[in-house]
Structure formats: structure tokens, C-alpha cells
Amino acid sequence: MLSYILRRVLSTVPVMAIVALFVFSLLYIAPGDPAAVIAGDQASPADVERIRQGLGLDRPFLVQFGSWLWHILHGDLGTSIFTNLPVSALIAQRIEPTLSLMVLTLGLAIVIAVPLGVVAAWKAGSWVDHTIMAFAVLAFSFPVFVVGYVLAYVFALGLEWLPVQGYTPLAEGIWPWLQNLILPAVALGCVDVALIARITRASMLEVLQQDYIRTARAKGLDRRSILFVHALKNAAVPIVTVIGIGVALLIGGAVVTESVFAIPGLGRLTIDAILRRDYPVIQGIVLLFSFLYVLVNLVVDVIYTLVDPRIRY
Amino acid sequence: MTVSTTSTVPVPPGLAIAPPLPDLLLPVKVRRGVMGFLRNHPTVAIGGGLLLCLVLVGIFAPYLWTVDPTALAPARRTRAPSALYWFGTDMLGRDLYSRVLYGARVSLTVGLSVAALASLAGLAIGLVSGFVRWADGIVMRFMDGLMSIPPILLAVALMALTRGSVGNVILAITVAEIPRVSRLVRSVVLSLREQPYVDAATASGTRTPMIILRHILPNTLAPMLVQATYICASAMIVESILSFIGAGTPPTIPSWGNIMAEGRALWQVKPYIVFFPAAFLSVTVLAVNLLGDGLRDALDPRMAKGL
Numbered sequence: 145m146l147s148y149i150l151r152r153v154l155s156t157v158p159v160m161a162i163v164a165l166f167v168f169s170l171l172y173i174a175p176g177d178p179a180a181v182i183a184g185d186q187a188s189p190a191d192v193e194r195i196r197q198g199l200g201l202d203r204p205f206l207v208q209f210g211s212w213l214w215h216i217l218h219g220d221l222g223t224s225i226f227t228n229l230p231v232s233a234l235i236a237q238r239i240e241p242t243l244s245l246m247v248l249t250l251g252l253a254i255v256i257a258v259p260l261g262v263v264a265a266w267k268a269g270s271w272v273d274h275t276i277m278a279f280a281v282l283a284f285s286f287p288v289f290v291v292g293y294v295l296a297y298v299f300a301l302g303l304e305w306l307p308v309q310g311y312t313p314l315a316e317g318i319w320p321w322l323q324n325l326i327l328p329a330v331a332l333g334c335v336d337v338a339l340i341a342r343i344t345r346a347s348m349l350e351v352l353q354q355d356y357i358r359t360a361r362a363k364g365l366d367r368r369s370i371l372f373v374h375a376l377k378n379a380a381v382p383i384v385t386v387i388g389i390g391v392a393l394l395i396g397g398a399v400v401t402e403s404v405f406a407i408p409g410l411g412r413l414t415i416d417a418i419l420r421r422d423y424p425v426i427q428g429i430v431l432l433f434s435f436l437y438v439l440v441n442l443v444v445d446v447i448y449t450l451v452d453p454r455i456r457y
Numbered sequence: 458m459t460v461s462t463t464s465t466v467p468v469p470p471g472l473a474i475a476p477p478l479p480d481l482l483l484p485v486k487v488r489r490g491v492m493g494f495l496r497n498h499p500t501v502a503i504g505g506g507l508l509l510c511l512v513l514v515g516i517f518a519p520y521l522w523t524v525d526p527t528a529l530a531p532a533r534r535t536r537a538p539s540a541l542y543w544f545g546t547d548m549l550g551r552d553l554y555s556r557v558l559y560g561a562r563v564s565l566t567v568g569l570s571v572a573a574l575a576s577l578a579g580l581a582i583g584l585v586s587g588f589v590r591w592a593d594g595i596v597m598r599f600m601d602g603l604m605s606i607p608p609i610l611l612a613v614a615l616m617a618l619t620r621g622s623v624g625n626v627i628l629a630i631t632v633a634e635i636p637r638v639s640r641l642v643r644s645v646v647l648s649l650r651e652q653p654y655v656d657a658a659t660a661s662g663t664r665t666p667m668i669i670l671r672h673i674l675p676n677t678l679a680p681m682l683v684q685a686t687y688i689c690a691s692a693m694i695v696e697s698i699l700s701f702i703g704a705g706t707p708p709t710i711p712s713w714g715n716i717m718a719e720g721r722a723l724w725q726v727k728p729y730i731v732f733f734p735a736a737f738l739s740v741t742v743l744a745v746n747l748l749g750d751g752l753r754d755a756l757d758p759r760m761a762k763g764l
Binding site: 158159160161162163165166167170171178181182281282284285286287288289290293297301308392395396397399400403404414415417418419421423426427429430433434437438441 | 609615690695738
């Protein structure tokens with residue numbers, strides 16, 4: 145078990161190296177002259193040259209990649225072109241709202257989606273099942289900012305139950321923090337709820353047809369313990385996998401959700417960086433989120449072995 | 458199908474004749490032709506029909522009582538929807554109805570192009586890594602890395618380095634979608650390679666390119682088609698997100714994401730500016746998703762039960 149986890153941890157190193165190499169080479173494989181694009185239309189040739197040197201585009205690819213990687217391994221993600229502050233400091237300032245939003249959304253999505261999927265599988269073919277699945281298709285089709293605007297319009301502007309926009313740090317109390325995050329989390333979570341509910345239903349349908357479920361029923365076990373203890377445990381592997389995939393959707397969606405609800409997180413930082421063409425900041429954020437995603441996949445794989453001891457690689 | 462129970466041969470004594478087969482074994486009514494297929498799979502009909510309508514709207518946008526979608530008219534800014542301005546006007550006085558209809562062109566072009574390009578590229582990469590053993594490891598590790606970068610962020614990073622144009626948006630989203638398609642094709646190829654008919658073809662001396670063309674390729678088409686519809690839906694959402702956060706199509710082109718980005722500042726007082734493009738985008742994505750779900754059920758009946 146321990147040796148498996150250790151091997152799995154080590155196997156993330158090459159993946160992370162490829163991610164780093166790819167994110168770095170974007171500068172070189174992008175069509176046109178990135179230094180000129182970043183500098184903008186009004187820039188003088190001297191400005192372009194300054195940016196080219198700042199990005200290291202005047203040095204050979206491998207030399208630059210080596211020094212860039214060396215700095216990253218020491219926690220230095222480079223310097224913002226626009227503010228001249230270290231990228232890692234900029235990210236550290238903005239990471240709390242984004243992490244809060246993502247953790248809350250993921251928790252909410254799992255708590256809602258898994259029971260929905262279980263009920264849909266149990267009532268397969270009934271109107272309950274059809275309603276849940278129709279909702280899943282709808283939730284999958286409505287882009288996060290559409291859901292966000294509708295929710296904000298109804299619950300914040302119309303009913304005035306919750307604040308329209310903004311963010312309160314967790315340090316100022318749980319309720320103010322939660323109040324600002326409920327609507328964004330629901331908007332962002334819709335896609336994940338749809339995804340997780342669909343897979344839960346599919347996986348449960350398969351498990352519910354197996355003999356030991358019939359045995360459990362014949363023994364007279366109550367329905368809830370059959371569904372949530374016996375069946376769900378064996379249906380868990382695909383569900384855990386799809387939760388991992390859901391994290392990738394969350395990362396992309398968070399950028400947009402933050403802009404709809406004016407949350408000062410990494411999404412806001414990304415958008416500001418795009419408007420100013422502050423490439424080192426974008427690069428740092430992409431790297432950070434990619435590493436986060438690789439870590440999530442690592443955790444998912446380790447959870448596999450806990451859920452299903454037969455799985456060994 | 459009829460079963461004859463009368464026999465001209467004289468029946469030997471002691472041998473009973475089986476009673477006629479019940480109708481249960483007769484084949485169910487098979488619907489044929491395009492219309493029959495659509496009647497059997499109503500989600501394909503609904504999704505496909507909606508999508509077709511939207512494509513027609515995009516193509517014939519200039520003839521659907523629209524005006525120039527970029528014509529400024531500061532005198533009639535932010536008018537609410539009325540008989541004159543069906544969807545209202547934005548803060549520069551541009552007619553939203555015209556802008557939303559022209560916006561269909563951008564979304565559909567991006568969605569369909571990305572679906573086609575990503576499918577072709579993914580097909581090529583998947584076939585190579587499914588058949589060339591030494592390339593498989595390298596290509597798949599590379600795809601693992603690429604897949605670890607969230608698609609929207611990858612597209613954002615690419616867009617930050619290039620000038621905003623519809624072509625670059627298509628390219629950026631395609632790059633982000635390729636790993637998933639090539640994974641799918643590779644897994645299909647790997648399972649097809651083990652099929653007895655492929656062994657038989659190899660044994661009878663068929664060359665690898667011919668095996669790929671004749672036996673592998675046709676079998677990858679069904680899952681690819683389903684995957685392509687999902688890519689189309691996701692590409693349209695990513696395009697609108699990119700435009701919405703300012704990294705997509707240039708603001709001079711009316712795309713749904715751009716219209717929403719412009720309406721963002723005013724959405725609390727003039728919600729219709731955001732509402733109309735949002736509604737169109739949602740319906741379009743829904744249509745493509747319905748089409749995809751229907752095609753999946755139609756092409757792979759085993760999946761229909763599960764999902």
C-alpha cells in the first residue's frame with residue numbers, strides 16, 4: 145500500500161515536468177511575435193525589446209527553460225510585467241477567495257449530486273428519474289455565467305436574500321463568508337452536479353443488478369442501507385473518477401464565476417492579466433492550477449485503492 | 458416470417474408436430490429511412506432540428522429583418538425591448554436583435570470548426586499511438602501533461618500570446634480538446650486490434666494501412682461522432698467564456714460572449730442585454746447536447762441503458 149502510494153507520487157513528477165515544459169514552450173510556439181503582441185500596438189521598438197529580454201526570448205530555448213525551471217523549483221514564478229511584483233506574491237494575495245469558492249462548490253456538488261444519482265438509479269425509468277436526468281442535461285448546457293446571472297437576479301436583486309456581489313474573508317466569520325459564496329457556488333456547481341449525478345446513476349444501475357444486492361434485499365435489509373452502504377460503496381470508483389474530472393471544470397468555471405460575482409480571487413487576477421497582456425502572471429496561474437489538478441488526480445488514485453482494495457497498479 | 462406447420466411428408470405415427478411459433482419471436486417493426494430513424498430517436502430529431510434552425514438563422518442573418526450589427530447610434534442607447542428594437546439596444550445604441558443573430562455565426566463557426574479539427578487531429582494521433590508501439594508511450598505521456606492543464610486556462614494562455622481573431626480562438630480551443638479525442642480513439646483502436654477479424658486480416662496478408670482503413674477506421678467513427686458533438690458544445694461554451702473575460706474574439710465582432718461582456722457593467726439595471734445572448738447560447742448548447750445524447754443512444758444501444 146505505502147509503496148504503491150509512493151510510486152504513484154513519483155509518477156506525477158514526469159507529468160508535472162511535461163506540463164511545465166508545455167506551458168513554457170507556449171511562448172515559443174505561439175504564432176507571430178509574442179513580445180510584440182504583449183507590448184501592444186502603441187509600444188515602441190525599445191519597449192518590445194525590453195519585454196523580449198524580460199521574457200528571456202532573446203536567449204536560447206533550453207538555457208531559458210533551464211533557468212525558468214530552476215526558479216520555479218525555488219518557488220519563484222517570475223515577475224509581473226505590469227506591476228513588477230513577484231507573481232507568487234500576487235497569487236498568494238488572491239488565493240483565499242478562489243480556494244474557498246472551489247472547496248465549497250465541490251462539497252456542495254458532491255452532497256447534492258450523489259443522492260440525486262442514487263435516487264435516479266433506484267427509481268430508474270420513473271418520472272423521478274426522468275426529471276433528474278432532464279435537469280442534468282439542462283445544467284450541463286447552461287454556461288456558468290448564465291446560471292450565475294439568473295441566480296443573482298432572482299435571489300439577490302429580486303428577493304434580496306443574499307448579497308449581489310463581493311467577498312468577505314473567512315476571518316470575519318463563517319456566516320458573512322458563506323453568505324457571499326452561496327450563489328457563486330451554486331452557479332459554479334451546476335455542471336458538476338449534472339456530471340456527478342449522471343455517472344452515479346450509471347454506476348449504481350450496474351451494481352444494483354448484481355446478485356449480492358438481491359441477497360441483501362432477500363435478507364430483509366432496509367432500502368437505505370442497501371442503497372447507501374452496500375451498493376454505493378461498490379459503485380464508488382467511477383464516481384470518484386468523475387469528481388476528479390469535475391475539479392478541472394471547476395477551475396475553468398471559477399474564473400468566470402468570480403467575474404460575474406465580483407470576487408477578488410485568482411479569476412479576477414487572470415482577467416486583469418489578460419487585459420494587460422501580463423503573460424508571466426497568466427503563466428504562473430496556469431502552472432499553479434495544472435499542478436493542483438495533477439495533485440487532485442493523485443488523490444483520486446489513492447482513494448481508488450482505499451475504496452476498492454483490488455486495484456493495484 | 459411465417460412458419461409452415463402443414464407438411465406434405467406423411468407423419469410417422471407417434472411423432473407429434475410442434476405447434477406454430479408464437480408471434481413473440483417475430484421481429485419488431487423496423488422503421489427504415491431517415492424519417493424512421495428520427496422517429497425512433499426523438500432526441501436526435503429535437504436536437505438536430507433546433508441546431509439546423511440556428512444554423513439557418515446564422516446563415517440568413519442579413520435577411521431576417523436585421524440592421525448593421527455594428528452601427529452606432531448614441532441617441533438611442535440602452536432602449537428596452539420594444540416593437541422597434543425587438544431585443545432592445547446596447548449602451549452604444551446598437552440593435553441587440555441584429556447583434557445576437559449575427560453572434561450565432563461566431564458561436565456555430567467556432568463550435569463546428571473545433572469539433573471537426575479536434576476530431577481529425579485526435580483521430581490521427583490516436584491511430585498512430587494505437588498502432589505504433591514505440592510512439593504510444595511518448596505521445597500518451599505528452600497527452601497526459603496536456604490534459605492536466607484545464608482547457609479554459611490553456612486557451613486563455615494561448616490567446617494571451619496571439620492577436621484576438623476567430624481563427625486563433627478556434628486554434629486555441631482545438632489544442633485544448635485534442636488530448637481527449639486522441640485518448641478515446643486510442644482506446645477504441647487498442648480494443649479493435651484484438652478482434653479476431655483483425656487477426657484474420659493480418660493472417661491473410663493485409664497490410665497495416667489497409668487494415669486501418671478497412672477495419673479500424675469505420676469502427677471508430679461512431680464513438681468519434683458522439684464525441685465530436687460534445688466537443689462542439691464545449692467549444693461554444695469556452696468561446697463565450699473567452700470572449701466574456703476579454704480573451705476571445707475581438708470586440709468589433711458581435712459574438713454572444715462579447716455582447717454579454719459589454720452588458721456586464723449594466724446587468725443590474727439593463728438585464729436584457731445579457732439575457733438574450735445568454736438564452737441563445739444556452740439553447741444552442743442544449744440542442745447540440747441533445748443531439749449528442751441521442752446519437753450516443755442510437756449508435757451504441759449498450760450505453761443507452763447505462764447513462
